[in-house]
Amino acid sequence: MRRWKKLFSLLVAASGLASVLLLLAYGLGTDPRAIPSPLIGREAPPFSLPLFDGGTLRLTDLRGNVVVLNFWASWCYPACWNEAPRLQAVWEQYRDQGVMLVGVNYQDREADARAFIERFGKTFPSGPDVGSRIAIDYGVYGVPETFFIDRQGRIAHKHIGEIGTAALHEWITRLLSQRRGEPSS
Amino acid sequence: MKRRLHIALLLALGLALLQAQWVIAASDTLEHQVKDIAAQLRCPVCQNLSVADTPSELGRNMRALIRDQLQQGRTREEIIAYFVDKYRTWVLLEPERRGFNLIVWWGPVLGLLGGLAGMVLVVRRWVRATPPQLMPMAPAAPYVEQVRRDVAHLAAKEEQP
Numbered sequence: 001m002r003r004w005k006k007l008f009s010l011l012v013a014a015s016g017l018a019s020v021l022l023l024l025a026y027g028l029g030t031d032p033r034a035i036p037s038p039l040i041g042r043e044a045p046p047f048s049l050p051l052f053d054g055g056t057l058r059l060t061d062l063r064g065n066v067v068v069l070n071f072w073a074s075w076c077y078p079a080c081w082n083e084a085p086r087l088q089a090v091w092e093q094y095r096d097q098g099v100m101l102v103g104v105n106y107q108d109r110e111a112d113a114r115a116f117i118e119r120f121g122k123t124f125p126s127g128p129d130v131g132s133r134i135a136i137d138y139g140v141y142g143v144p145e146t147f148f149i150d151r152q153g154r155i156a157h158k159h160i161g162e163i164g165t166a167a168l169h170e171w172i173t174r175l176l177s178q179r180r181g182e183p184s185s
Numbered sequence: 186m187k188r189r190l191h192i193a194l195l196l197a198l199g200l201a202l203l204q205a206q207w208v209i210a211a212s213d214t215l216e217h218q219v220k221d222i223a224a225q226l227r228c229p230v231c232q233n234l235s236v237a238d239t240p241s242e243l244g245r246n247m248r249a250l251i252r253d254q255l256q257q258g259r260t261r262e263e264i265i266a267y268f269v270d271k272y273r274t275w276v277l278l279e280p281e282r283r284g285f286n287l288i289v290w291w292g293p294v295l296g297l298l299g300g301l302a303g304m305v306l307v308v309r310r311w312v313r314a315t316p317p318q319l320m321p322m323a324p325a326a327p328y329v330e331q332v333r334r335d336v337a338h339l340a341a342k343e344e345q346p
Binding site: 038 | 229230242243246247249250270271272273288299
């Protein structure tokens with residue numbers, strides 16, 4: 001009788017400890033920085049962006065195009081520096097096929113941003129995100145982040161961090177091959 | 186005539202002061218509201234800092250956004266819902282009280298209750314395991330007598346001037 005009691009209490013203590021350890025292991029296993037966006041599949045929040053080259057770009061005017069929305073900053077080194085030539089190359093390759101690249105300059109100084117554009121010869125439209133309003137509306141955590149918006153104006157994919165040429169091609173061709181009205185994912 | 190002018194000026198000054206006071210009070214409560222909402226939100230570019238506490242630029246921008254939304258008449262709940270809509274519940278510093286998160290809210294209470302129950306069990310076992318005949322009976326009487334005598338002595342001393 002006493003032995004059973006002892007065994008029972010031991011079992012209770014062990015299972016308690018095990019559940020705490022399991023919880024800890026689960027918590028340590030997840031990456032606190034990997035935050036899935038709730039915006040995938042939803043309509044891209046509309047915005048209007050004053051451009052460095054003058055004029056204003058409205059997202060709603062781009063409906064019908066595949067839009068690659070890139071949040072960047074000149075101080076974001078090396079990620080933004082690495083991906084800038086890739087974005088420019090993709091822009092040159094796809095600009096006549098209904099693809100629009102838009103750079104949203106995040107928390108930057110205008111002179112620095114302009115120098116960055118010149119340095120990498122970026123020709124796609126870019127503009128400053130005043131007060132980070134667009135970034136917050138897109139749930140941006142940091143730069144660089146790149147959103148792929150389909151022809152219906154829905155967010156199909158979000159890439160966090162430096163983007164490679166392969167990912168750019170993959171998502172652009174995937175969204176280009178979609179017929180109108182087809183869901184993006 | 187001059188006196189009337191004086192009075193009118195004083196009145197105007199008083200009104201202006203009142204108005205200023207009112208403006209300060211209004212902005213004070215607005216800032217208070219902004220801070221209150223920002224304290225609920227987790228700063229996306231920091232490590233475990235609220236939007237109210239962070240000196241980062243994004244935090245400042247977020248506070249400005251909260252202020253604007255408040256001035257547009259949005260409620261506290263609507264503004265928090267906006268941020269959750271963009272950043273998921275990740276943005277909330279206090280986990281929501283439902284589902285798996287309940288462990289955080291009730292786990293400590295359960296642990297405390299379990300610990301208390303365990304302590305009661307252990308103490309009861311100790312009490313039962315100690316045979317009463319082993320408890321030494323201290324011979325108290327001589328000490329009590331001594332204390333009585335000391336007290337009487339002190340009392341006698343006190344009474345003397």
